[in-house]
Amino acid sequence: MLQEFKDFIAKGNVMDMAVGIIIGAAFTAIVKSMVGDLINPFIGLFMGGVDFTNMYAVLSGTVAEGASLDAAREAGAAVFAYGAFIMAVINFLIIAFVVFMLVRYVNKVKEAAEKEEEEVVEDAPEGPTELDLLTEIRDALKKA
Template sequence: MLQEFKDFIAKGNVMDMAVGIIIGAAFTAIVKSMVGDLINPFVGLFMGGVDFTNMYVVLAGEVAEGASLEAAREAGAAVFAWGSFVMAIINFLIIAFVVFMLVRYVNKVKEAAAKAEEEAPAEEAPAGPSELDVLLEIRDALNK
């Protein structure tokens, strides 16, 4: 089992996966900022100026009315933070859409490259002597 693990680690796919995870983490930070700084204000504007990420319901504990979600959590109250959950879903959908667009673009580039290879004229093999030429050479060699 240890040898299988070493073989797995030694493969190039593991390095590709590690790079993908690191890029994904950076990408997630960008999307989080985009959602929090660009999309949430528009959602709040359409909802009458309400901060969507601070939508929650207090299940147990005392929280001052109008307190932020962070303040409610710091007060030790049990909160049902449905606004954060909705924002997590929005983040996921945005990330999934962007990844879909990237994969779609890469697939189109691959298809275009494959078509270009198919359409490129194949190099013909150099014409060698025909069967008749070879037989004539053999005959001439035997006659000598």
């Protein structure tokens, strides 16, 4: 069993996956910052300064008028936090769009690299075939 585990870890796919997870975690932090620090303020500006995260409805319990969502939760009230859900959906859509644009760009770069590779292969001078070489060797041996 230990040998199987060593074989599993030694495979290239596991290392590729680990690198992908690490890069993904770093990318997630960047995208979260972009959404929270750059895009959400513009959304709030266009919505007239409305902060979705503090929109909720009290299902049971008492909460002071105008209290934040955190204050309502700390008071022990059961709240229906629809604003936080709306922000989660907006964040998801933005992150999905950013990932889509990134994948689209990577695919374009990959296609351009493949085209260049195909052009290099097509431009390579054609040499003699294997049959031509064997024929030359045969003829040289006959003359000797």
